[in-house]
Amino acid sequence: MEKNSLHFYFKFTAIALLFLNCTKFGKAARGPSPALGKGTWQLLLNNTGVVAMHMALTHYNTVIMFDQIESGQSGYRLSHRHNGTRCRGTREDLEDSSCYAHSVEYDFLRNKIRPLHIETDTWCSSGSFLSNGTLIQTGGFGHGARRIRYLEPCAHGHNCDWKQTKRLLADDRWYSSNQILPGHDQIIVVGGRRVFTYEFVPRLSSNSFKSYDLPFLHNTYDKNEGGNNLYPIIHLSSDGHLFIFANRDSILFNYKINKVAKTFPRIPGNGSRSYPSTGSSVILPLSHSDLFERVEVMICGGAASDAFSAAQHGRFLPALTSCGRMEITGNKHEWKMENMPGPRLMSDMLILPTGDILIINGVKNGSAGSNSAANPSLQPYLYKPRKPFGRRFSVLRSTKIARMYHSSAVLLPDGRILVAGGNPNNRYIFRNVPHPTELRLQAFVPDHMDKKFDKSRPHNVSISSNGNDGVGYGKEFSVQFLLRNTRLRNVVFTAYAPPFTTHSISMNQRMLTLRCRNLVRAANGLINARLEAPPNPNVAPAGYYMLTVVNDGIPSVSQWVRFIHA
Ligand SMILES: *[C@@H]1O[C@H](CO)[C@@H](O)[C@H](O)[C@H]1NC(C)=O
Ligand SMILES: *[C@@H]1O[C@H](CO)[C@@H](O)[C@H](O)[C@H]1NC(C)=O
Ligand SMILES: *[C@@H]1O[C@H](CO)[C@@H](O)[C@H](O)[C@H]1NC(C)=O
Ligand SMILES: *[C@@H]1O[C@H](CO)[C@@H](O)[C@H](O)[C@H]1NC(C)=O
Ligand SMILES: *[C@@H]1O[C@H](CO)[C@@H](O)[C@H](O)[C@H]1NC(C)=O
Numbered sequence: 064m065e066k067n068s069l070h071f072y073f074k075f076t077a078i079a080l081l082f083l084n085c086t087k088f089g090k091a092a093r094g095p096s097p098a099l100g101k102g103t104w105q106l107l108l109n110n111t112g113v114v115a116m117h118m119a120l121t122h123y124n125t126v127i128m129f130d131q132i133e134s135g136q137s138g139y140r141l142s143h144r145h146n147g148t149r150c151r152g153t154r155e156d157l158e159d160s161s162c163y164a165h166s167v168e169y170d171f172l173r174n175k176i177r178p179l180h181i182e183t184d185t186w187c188s189s190g191s192f193l194s195n196g197t198l199i200q201t202g203g204f205g206h207g208a209r210r211i212r213y214l215e216p217c218a219h220g221h222n223c224d225w226k227q228t229k230r231l232l233a234d235d236r237w238y239s240s241n242q243i244l245p246g247h248d249q250i251i252v253v254g255g256r257r258v259f260t261y262e263f264v265p266r267l268s269s270n271s272f273k274s275y276d277l278p279f280l281h282n283t284y285d286k287n288e289g290g291n292n293l294y295p296i297i298h299l300s301s302d303g304h305l306f307i308f309a310n311r312d313s314i315l316f317n318y319k320i321n322k323v324a325k326t327f328p329r330i331p332g333n334g335s336r337s338y339p340s341t342g343s344s345v346i347l348p349l350s351h352s353d354l355f356e357r358v359e360v361m362i363c364g365g366a367a368s369d370a371f372s373a374a375q376h377g378r379f380l381p382a383l384t385s386c387g388r389m390e391i392t393g394n395k396h397e398w399k400m401e402n403m404p405g406p407r408l409m410s411d412m413l414i415l416p417t418g419d420i421l422i423i424n425g426v427k428n429g430s431a432g433s434n435s436a437a438n439p440s441l442q443p444y445l446y447k448p449r450k451p452f453g454r455r456f457s458v459l460r461s462t463k464i465a466r467m468y469h470s471s472a473v474l475l476p477d478g479r480i481l482v483a484g485g486n487p488n489n490r491y492i493f494r495n496v497p498h499p500t501e502l503r504l505q506a507f508v509p510d511h512m513d514k515k516f517d518k519s520r521p522h523n524v525s526i527s528s529n530g531n532d533g534v535g536y537g538k539e540f541s542v543q544f545l546l547r548n549t550r551l552r553n554v555v556f557t558a559y560a561p562p563f564t565t566h567s568i569s570m571n572q573r574m575l576t577l578r579c580r581n582l583v584r585a586a587n588g589l590i591n592a593r594l595e596a597p598p599n600p601n602v603a604p605a606g607y608y609m610l611t612v613v614n615d616g617i618p619s620v621s622q623w624v625r626f627i628h629a
C-alpha cells in the first residue's frame with residue numbers, strides 16, 4: 064500500500080512537472096528583446112531632513128542617510144536634544160547643531176523618514192555592511208575622525224539607532240574608503256586626508272590597533288590639487304586580492320602580506336579620477352559562466368588637470384569624458400577607453416539588476432569640494448557592457464534637480480534608483496547661492512520597471528534555503544516565481560551586494576550572475592529554479608544580497624538572500 068502510493072506520487076509529479084533547461088531559452092524565443100525607453104522621475108519627498116552625503120540600503124528595506132553633524136541647522140528640527148534638554152526658539156538654539164537631526168532612516172515602502180542620532184562628526188566618512196547586515200561606519204572629522212559606529216538595522220516600528228564603539232581607529236580617517244574582506248567580518252579602511260595607511264576593522268585577532276603604510280598613497284598624492292587620491296577606489300577581485308585605484312594609477316594588493324602583487328598601467332586621459340577629481344567606478348558583473356574568474360573594472364569621468372586649483376579661482380574646467388575598462392585578472396592588462404555622451408564628474412555608478420550600468424548625478428565642469436563645480440549633469444547615462452564598442456551608451460530622461468557635491472544614489476529592491484542630497488555649500492543654504500542645498504528626494508524609474516513590461520516580468524519571487532541563517536558557499540537554494548505570459552526567455556539570476564555610497568564611490572558594490580542547475584514548472588504555473596550560491600567569499604563576501612530574476616531583460620522585484628560561511 065505504502066509502496067503503491069509512492070509510485071503513484073512519482074507518476075503524478077512526472078506528469079505535472081515540466082522540466083526546463085536553465086540556459087537554452089534563447090532558442091525558443093522569437094523576435095528582438097524589448098526596446099527600452101528613457102525612464103521617468105518621481106519626486107518622493109520635498110524634505111529628507113538631512114543631506115544624503117552618505118546613503119546605504121539595509122536588508123530591512125530601509126535606507127540610512129547621514130550628513131556631517133556640525134553644520135548647524137539641517138532640514139529636520141528636533142523638539143529636544145538627545146540629552147533631553149528642550150530646543151527653544153532662541154537664536155542660539157536655532158543655530159545649535161544638536162537641535163537638528165543629521166541622520167535619518169528612510170522607509171521606502173511607506174515613504175517616511177525617522178530621525179537618528181550620531182554622537183560625533185561623520186563628515187566625509189566611509190562604511191560597509193557586515194555579514195549579519197549590521198552597517199559599520201568609520202571615521203569622519205574632528206572628534207569623529209577615529210570613531211567606529213554601528214547601526215543594526217530594524218523593521219518598521221522599531222527604534223534602531225547609531226551606536227559608537229569605545230575602540231578607536233589607529234589613524235584619522237577622513238575621505239577614506241572601505242571594503243569588506245573575504246574573512247569573517249573584517250573590513251579594510253584605506254587612506255584619508257594626509258593619511259597614507261590602511262588598517263583592519265574589527266580586528267579580530269589582537270587588541271593593538273595598528274595601521275600599515277601604503278607607499279602607493281604617497282606616490283599618487285597631488286599636494287597642490289587637494290590630493291587627487293582621496294576616497295581611493297577599492298574592489299575585491301575574485302582571486303582574493305584588492306584592486307586599489309587612486310588618482311590615475313592602480314595596483315593589485317595582497318593585504319594579507321602587505322605586498323603589491325601587480326602594478327597596472329596608468330589610465331589614459333589628461334586629468335585625475337579620485338577626489339577631488341572624483342570619477343566613479345564599478346566592477347562589471349561577475350559570472351558563473353567563467354567560474355567568476357574574469358574580473359573587469361570600469362572607471363568613468365573625473366576632472367581635468369588643475370581643475371581643483373582653477374575652481375578656487377572661479378574657473379570651472381570641463382570634466383573628463385572618457386571611461387576606461389580593464390581586466391584585472393589574467394596576464395594582459397590594458398585600459399580600453401571609450402567616451403561617455405558628455406563630460407562628467409561626481410557621478411554615481413550603479414549596477415542595475417539587468418547587469419547594465421547607470422551613471423547618474425554629477426556635473427560637467429569643475430572639481431569636487433565646496434563651491435568648486437558648475438553645470439549639473441541632469442541626464443543619466445545607461446551603459447550596456449555586452450554591446451559592441453561604440454553602441455553601449457544611451458542618454459536617459461533628464462531631471463530638473465541638480466545633484467552636485469554631497470549627493471548620492473542607491474538601487475532599491477523594487478528596481479527604482481533613489482536619488483538624494485546635494486550641497487556644494489559649507490552649511491544648509493537655500494537662497495542667494497548658485498546651487499542651494501538640496502533636500503528633495505527622488506526616484507529614477509528605469510524603463511524596464513515600467514508596467515508595460517509586466518507581462519514579461521517575473522513576479523511573486525520567493526527564496527527557500529535549507530538553513531534559516533542563509534546559504535553556504537557553493538550550496539544549492541531554490542527560487543520560485545510566476546510569469547504572466549508563459550514564455551521564459553534568457554532567464555538570468557543576479558545577486559547584488561548593496562553598497563555604502565558617498566562621494567560617487569559605491570563601496571562594496573558587486574553583482575554576480577548565478578548558476579542555475581535546473582528549472583521546473585509545476586502544473587499551477589509556479590516555476591522553481593535550483594540555483595547555486597557563489598563558490599567562495601572572494602567571489603562574494605558573506606552578507607545580504609538582492610536576488611533578482613531577469614526574464615528577457617525585464618527584472619523582477621528583488622528579494623534578500625544571505626550568503627554565509629557554512
Ligand atoms: C512638494 O512641494 C510642492 C510645492 O509646494 C508640492 O506641489 C508637491 O506636492 C510636494 N511634493 C511632495 C512629494 O510632497
Ligand atoms: C545638553 O546638550 C547641550 C548641547 O550640547 C549642552 O549645552 C547642555 O549642557 C546639555 N545639558 C545637559 C543637562 O546635559
Ligand atoms: C552583527 O555582528 C556584529 C559584529 O560581529 C555584532 O557586534 C552584532 O551584535 C551583530 N548583530 C546582530 C543583529 O547579530
Ligand atoms: C591637460 O589639460 C590642461 C588643462 O586642464 C592643459 O593646460 C594641458 O595643456 C593639457 N595637456 C595636454 C597634454 O593636453
Ligand atoms: C564648462 O566647460 C565648457 C567647455 O570648456 C565651457 O564651454 C563652459 O563655459 C564651462 N561652463 C562653465 C559654467 O564654466
Ligand SMILES: *[C@@H]1O[C@H](CO)[C@@H](O)[C@H](O)[C@H]1NC(C)=O
Nearest residue numbers: 522523524544545587588589
Ligand atoms: C502573488 O503576489 C500577490 C501580491 O503579493 C498576491 O496577492 C498573490 O496572491 C500572489 N499569487 C500567488 C499565486 O501566490
